[in-house]
Amino acid sequence: MPHYEPWSEARAREVINEFAHLEGPLMPMLHGIQETFGHVPEEVVPMLAETLNQSRAEIHGVITFYHDFRHEPAGRHVLKLCRAEACQAAGGDALAAHAEDRLGCKLGETTADGRVTVEPIYCLGLCATAPSAMLDGRIVARLTERRLEALITEAQS
Amino acid sequence: MTVRLFIPKDACAIACGADEVVAAIEAAARKTGTAIEIVRTGSRGMLWLEPLVEVETADGRIGYGPVTEDDVYGLVAAGLFQGGAHELRIGKPEEHPFMAKQTRLTFARCGIIDPASYTDYCRLGGYKGLERALQLGPAEIIEEVKKSGLRGRGGAGFPTAIKWKTVADAKDDRKYIVCNADEGDSGTFADRMIMEGDPFQLIEGMTIAGLAVGATKGFVYTRSEYPHAIAAMAKAIEVARQHGMLGVNIAGSQHSFDMEVRMGAGAYVCGEETALLDSLEGGRGTVRAKPPLPAHKGLFQKPTVINNVLSLVAVPHILADGAQKYADFGMGRSRGTMPVQIAGNVRYGGLFETAFGIPLGELINDIGGGTASGRPVKAAQVGGPLGAYVPTWDFDLPFDYEEFAKRDALIGHGGIVVFDDTADLAKMARFAMEFCSVESCGKCTPCRIGSTRGVELMDRIMRGERREANLAVLTDLCHTMKLGSLCALGGFTPYPVMSALKHFPEDFGAAPRTLEAAE
Numbered sequence A: 001m002p003h004y005e006p007w008s009e010a011r012a013r014e015v016i017n018e019f020a021h022l023e024g025p026l027m028p029m030l031h032g033i034q035e036t037f038g039h040v041p042e043e044v045v046p047m048l049a050e051t052l053n054q055s056r057a058e059i060h061g062v063i064t065f066y067h068d069f070r071h072e073p074a075g076r077h078v079l080k081l082c083r084a085e086a087c088q089a090a091g092g093d094a095l096a097a098h099a100e101d102r103l104g105c106k107l108g109e110t111t112a113d114g115r116v117t118v119e120p121i122y123c124l125g126l127c128a129t130a131p132s133a134m135l136d137g138r139i140v141a142r143l144t145e146r147r148l149e150a151l152i153t154e155a156q157s
Numbered sequence B: 001m002t003v004r005l006f007i008p009k010d011a012c013a014i015a016c017g018a019d020e021v022v023a024a025i026e027a028a029a030r031k032t033g034t035a036i037e038i039v040r041t042g043s044r045g046m047l048w049l050e051p052l053v054e055v056e057t058a059d060g061r062i063g064y065g066p067v068t069e070d071d072v073y074g075l076v077a078a079g080l081f082q083g084g085a086h087e088l089r090i091g092k093p094e095e096h097p098f099m100a101k102q103t104r105l106t107f108a109r110c111g112i113i114d115p116a117s118y119t120d121y122c123r124l125g126g127y128k129g130l131e132r133a134l135q136l137g138p139a140e141i142i143e144e145v146k147k148s149g150l151r152g153r154g155g156a157g158f159p160t161a162i163k164w165k166t167v168a169d170a171k172d173d174r175k176y177i178v179c180n181a182d183e184g185d186s187g188t189f190a191d192r193m194i195m196e197g198d199p200f201q202l203i204e205g206m207t208i209a210g211l212a213v214g215a216t217k218g219f220v221y222t223r224s225e226y227p228h229a230i231a232a233m234a235k236a237i238e239v240a241r242q243h244g245m246l247g248v249n250i251a252g253s254q255h256s257f258d259m260e261v262r263m264g265a266g267a268y269v270c271g272e273e274t275a276l277l278d279s280l281e282g283g284r285g286t287v288r289a290k291p292p293l294p295a296h297k298g299l300f301q302k303p304t305v306i307n308n309v310l311s312l313v314a315v316p317h318i319l320a321d322g323a324q325k326y327a328d329f330g331m332g333r334s335r336g337t338m339p340v341q342i343a344g345n346v347r348y349g350g351l352f353e354t355a356f357g358i359p360l361g362e363l364i365n366d367i368g369g370g371t372a373s374g375r376p377v378k379a380a381q382v383g384g385p386l387g388a389y390v391p392t393w394d395f396d397l398p399f400d401y402e403e404f405a406k407r408d409a410l411i412g413h414g415g416i417v418v419f420d421d422t423a424d425l426a427k428m429a430r431f432a433m434e435f436c437s438v439e440s441c442g443k444c445t446p447c448r449i450g451s452t453r454g455v456e457l458m459d460r461i462m463r464g465e466r467r468e469a470n471l472a473v474l475t476d477l478c479h480t481m482k483l484g485s486l487c488a489l490g491g492f493t494p495y496p497v498m499s500a501l502k503h504f505p506e507d508f509g510a511a512p513r514t515l516e517a518a519e
């Protein structure tokens, strides 16, 4: 299970400064913030705006453009199921339906107990051994209902 | 004597359990008191055989696959460490029919070497291209690339040398080489495999591009879905710096070149070159209108070469072995080799590098072995989510940019996704529209609004509501998207939609083909 730090302005400042020397530093900064806190808290918007001499609206616009950046913390575990074509061809639809059924929530949602966020992902580059999934950053190929069940059990623990 | 084993740390192998197999083999070796060394390589590309374990014997490397951790005990008992007989034994990997039929230039080293080893890379011909490039100088490097006939492997097939010449001719204080490693197309993984299995080759290709156009800084922009590739690239860059192959005075010359890896954040459109540049700069990944071309005003408004991974890794070979040798492969205006990726519902999925011209059906049926499900093949989507669905009766199509274009299809990045006869092509057409609406950068209306309308239309058609009228609107909408979109996301989404409708009207509620024929 990934461990994230509680929000701290000082820590956010540190992460931002770590990438300040780069050309085009905003994306690395945002990734750094999300890796640290598990999401991109609203509080970093003015900090980034000031550091990069951009408007808050611009920074906000960038954060909201990308599917990866979370505005709120995810569940304790994140299960991503590949929903792109090669995985669909290999039986991915039934697996996605199974996961939604078992977790009692739709792709893109978090279980009521906050344990599991289940999300679609569009291709992990494992398309020759499809269907594929990712649990908290760990990649799994040749997914079957049995393997998916094991991942769900692991995520719920 | 220490037994040497080779086990991939390619993401696909890992996702199929390679790390667990490594742990099990290490435990078995301890138990039997055998001294072993495990080299983690890239993948050979026979992905249905992953994890593929290879052991070094007096007779060369012997492969076993697909190995699970549960197989390890039996394998070791059967003499794995000596290359002993076992039902998973495939013999010498390079003699396997899937490998023996290929022409491997770009993937010659992949799966064989330790991707983090500079010595391994040089031992198998690495940096020979840069050596020659340093002797030739910019104008002649570009001339070689031109003579090779190399066309961009990212999708559009644009001649690489023309792009380079434009940047070389641009006058500015700073220029950039950007590698497009965003590989978002479903069914493609060649860029990933190169970055994980032979990353120095990309470093060498980008360095040569830098020399050719006078750029000293490079970026590899790749996807957040590729953490293993990012780690392998970053490691290789560090090693190259230690060996003086990146940084100032590369390879002891007067030239400097350095590079970084950057990560996207889950936006398909950032594979489009100008959206990619905006993203690298730290903005929303919106497509820029051209002109100006990136070659004139690219990254930070500076002249920029932007090329796909496969285009850049072809360059060291062209330089090392000469343009003619590369151009001798292929057909028509499609020269050289293409790393074809066979995926989806397919029995022998993997990476197959071959000269252009091979028929699609041969790739799917003979090499790919048909479907994994054992059911008949229905269609294949070639070229990613913007590529057409090709029906079996068009499988005679040779893999060639122009031949595909003639039949309203595209090669794109060389990915083939195979579907069996249970696939519902209307559903796939709806998915294509939905994907476009989710991933649209929002800059132009036909794409942003059109794709949303497209999803609604598909829903109605699939419910059987005013089918004929809605199909006419869908056709019209596709026409508008094709002509009115700024980039290929909106412009090419009609290909999968219209090809599905054209070839499989019965999936859209038309009377079955056989009945139509009987009328």
Ligand SMILES: Cc1cc2nc3c(=O)[nH]c(=O)nc-3n(C[C@H](O)[C@H](O)[C@H](O)COP(=O)(O)O)c2cc1C
Residues within 6 Å of the ligand: B151, B152, B153, B154, B155, B156, B157, B158, B160, B180, B181, B182, B183, B184, B185, B268, B269, B270, B271, B272, B273, B274, B306, B307, B308, B309, B311, B312, B487, B488, B489
């Ligand atoms: C929506 C969209 C996505 C694209 N994705 C990629 C990609 O992932 N990788 C890539 O190399 N080119 C991609 N392209 C093509 C690039 O815009 C561009 O043609 C390519 O990077 C040029 O490199 P090349 O000449 O070496 O092919 C995409 C284009 C569009 C419109």
Ligand code: SF4
Residues within 6 Å of the ligand: B269, B287, B439, B440, B441, B442, B443, B444, B445, B447, B448, B485, B486, B487, B488, B489, B490, B491
């Ligand atoms: S076609 Fe779509 S993705 Fe391309 S520029 Fe227009 S809105 Fe953006």
Ligand code: FES
Residues within 6 Å of the ligand: A082, A083, A084, A085, A086, A087, A088, A122, A123, A124, A125, A126, A127, A130, A131, A132, B186, B187, B188
């Ligand atoms: S389509 Fe699922 S991994 Fe590529």
